[in-house]
Amino acid sequence: MRSIEVISYILTVAPAFMAYYLASLGQGFFEKSGVLNLAIDGVFVLGIAVGYAAGVYSGNPWVGLLAAMAAAVLFGMMLAYVTTKFPISHGAAGLSIMFLGYGLAGLIGVTARSTYNRLVASGIYPQYTLPTSPTARILMFVIPVLVGILFYLIETRTKLGAAIRAVGENPHAATALGVDVIKIRLIAALIGYSLIGAGSMGFLTWIATWSEGAGVNHGWIAYAISLAAGRHPILTIGTAGAFAALATYMFALQAAYNLSPEIAKMIPFIVAIGAMVAFMATPLRKKLAPPLSLGKRFFKEERTV
Amino acid sequence: MVLVKRIKPLPLGGILIPLLSIVIGILISTIILYVIVGASPIITLSCVVSSLISPEIVLTFLFLTILGVALLVAFSGSIWNIGAEGQLWLGTAAAAYVALFTTLPQAPIVAKIVMVLLAMVLGGAWAAVAGILRAYLNIDEVPVTLIMNYIAYYVINYLVRGPWLGKETWGYIRTDMIPDQVKFVLIPGSTTITYEVLILAVLTIALTYFMLKYTALGLRIRILGSNPDALKAAGVNVRALIITALAISGAIAGAMGAAQLAGYLHRISYPIESHTANYGYTAILVAWLSMLDIRAIPIAAYIVSALYQAGISMQIAGVSGASATYVFIGTVLLTFTVLRVFSEYTIKIVRR
Numbered sequence: 001m002r003s004i005e006v007i008s009y010i011l012t013v014a015p016a017f018m019a020y021y022l023a024s025l026g027q028g029f030f031e032k033s034g035v036l037n038l039a040i041d042g043v044f045v046l047g048i049a050v051g052y053a054a055g056v057y058s059g060n061p062w063v064g065l066l067a068a069m070a071a072a073v074l075f076g077m078m079l080a081y082v083t084t085k086f087p088i089s090h091g092a093a094g095l096s097i098m099f100l101g102y103g104l105a106g107l108i109g110v111t112a113r114s115t116y117n118r119l120v121a122s123g124i125y126p127q128y129t130l131p132t133s134p135t136a137r138i139l140m141f142v143i144p145v146l147v148g149i150l151f152y153l154i155e156t157r158t159k160l161g162a163a164i165r166a167v168g169e170n171p172h173a174a175t176a177l178g179v180d181v182i183k184i185r186l187i188a189a190l191i192g193y194s195l196i197g198a199g200s201m202g203f204l205t206w207i208a209t210w211s212e213g214a215g216v217n218h219g220w221i222a223y224a225i226s227l228a229a230g231r232h233p234i235l236t237i238g239t240a241g242a243f244a245a246l247a248t249y250m251f252a253l254q255a256a257y258n259l260s261p262e263i264a265k266m267i268p269f270i271v272a273i274g275a276m277v278a279f280m281a282t283p284l285r286k287k288l289a290p291p292l293s294l295g296k297r298f299f300k301e302e303r304t305v
Numbered sequence: 306m307v308l309v310k311r312i313k314p315l316p317l318g319g320i321l322i323p324l325l326s327i328v329i330g331i332l333i334s335t336i337i338l339y340v341i342v343g344a345s346p347i348i349t350l351s352c353v354v355s356s357l358i359s360p361e362i363v364l365t366f367l368f369l370t371i372l373g374v375a376l377l378v379a380f381s382g383s384i385w386n387i388g389a390e391g392q393l394w395l396g397t398a399a400a401a402y403v404a405l406f407t408t409l410p411q412a413p414i415v416a417k418i419v420m421v422l423l424a425m426v427l428g429g430a431w432a433a434v435a436g437i438l439r440a441y442l443n444i445d446e447v448p449v450t451l452i453m454n455y456i457a458y459y460v461i462n463y464l465v466r467g468p469w470l471g472k473e474t475w476g477y478i479r480t481d482m483i484p485d486q487v488k489f490v491l492i493p494g495s496t497t498i499t500y501e502v503l504i505l506a507v508l509t510i511a512l513t514y515f516m517l518k519y520t521a522l523g524l525r526i527r528i529l530g531s532n533p534d535a536l537k538a539a540g541v542n543v544r545a546l547i548i549t550a551l552a553i554s555g556a557i558a559g560a561m562g563a564a565q566l567a568g569y570l571h572r573i574s575y576p577i578e579s580h581t582a583n584y585g586y587t588a589i590l591v592a593w594l595s596m597l598d599i600r601a602i603p604i605a606a607y608i609v610s611a612l613y614q615a616g617i618s619m620q621i622a623g624v625s626g627a628s629a630t631y632v633f634i635g636t637v638l639l640t641f642t643v644l645r646v647f648s649e650y651t652i653k654i655v656r657r
Contacts, residue, residue, distance in 0.1 A: 038387075082642070091385050091387065092642045093642050095589060096639035100639060102631040106631065107337070107341040212628075224452060227452075260463055260467065265455075266460070269456050277444065280444050294445070
């Protein structure tokens, strides 16, 4: 195989990589603050629909990006707020936002698609083409990786990063040290979920258009990617790249190596469980174990009167 | 403003709070549907009300009752099994295996029993994997059970596309129809409800009620939810208990999977993720709304199945029923998750 072919194969993975990596980076960053994030799939799906709708109505994909990020942030901050302010189950709150995200995505997407079809039929709407030039695809790799390095630095070198980790490990101790738990978790949701929203928009550059159910289960793949890398921004580059390639070449792999696409779809989830076991049972746990208070209720009991 | 723990739980909170959440959730959904797709609130509300008396909800009601009980067993022990979806589909696959690839269907009664039992074994074993990881490595069961749902989907997809692909499928990717003699028997006058599913639902509730209320195992599971340290101090094997609770939960979900195949679907179609009714996820709302009281499970299942049907019957301008259903379920679940705090806490205004 000539090297130019190898490069073109790699570049084809770019849209999937951008979508998965940004979303899983945001997922890992948010969960570091101790909120179990089961809303990701619903919000990811919602981000795709909102991004598509805003793009259609405004005629500008960048407006779509901003709208997708804003919608994701809204729901992410809602999750962070209710799970921190009230003694409620992170899982139940996350799953209800997931359901809501699926539902809203269907409603918004269907409305936007019929508008789009009408505009195109009346001939006043420009047809967009996806950015497929090599330069655009290289940027789809480079920009997310740069963002990932920035996040690694934020997590390890800044006060904010230290505060987020402290809140995720032990929110009560963090409070005693003067950290405002709810503020830190809201900031983590703001930053993390804006990446998840950006990932949704990245997904649109991969699948090109919205249809009913677009993106369902892909949020969970981002979830598995983040788990498999122990929520580490740099390691996530590897898992995101591997699983993006797997998703992109699912059918080619079947033709070439007789690997069933069903097995290919299963691999990220099996690897994620394997990684969770490894991060709990081996010395890797020092670096990659989940935050101690992940999913635990944080609530300061007031004295009963 | 602070939350203060009540001395006693809110009187009648177990009834008032779920009902209030359902009403508020439906109102929020009505507003959402009006704002985004312009669905008339009158139509939305009349869809909800007419679903409450629609005969179409009975099958969903029975399935959600069984699954609600399955989840209740785990939830009672504070084990958050959100993998009922995968466990039930493995049950469906187990039943399909017995019905399609063994000689048992020649003895229909034996075959039906084996279908349900094998489904329970497989569903239980699938859930027990998460139980083992939780018990021995302290890995949170929530992500594990959730992820295993998708592994289950793809395992079954693999089987249906590959070795189990039917001969008479008219171009669809699906298994053959299961033999007529192992299909569950329809109740006269109904097109969906079968005697066996009814029996299964009644048995599930009765046996689980007995198990939780009158056996040592049930007592231990309930204590596991409130005070696991007391169990350790009393010398109970907590690891085995966690695995058992998850296995029972998965086994009941598996039984429902067998009932879904023999009573309604009669074949498995590819891909699962687009053919599933998502009962495994919807049942989380049922178990949750029951406030973990098994007597309230049928009531919760009734209301949730009505909401489920209301979404499907909406049919607004190209919007699929699934979207409206998700909006209903999402808003009710979110409202309830927040409001149930107030059965044990009250808001107090304090000046700082």
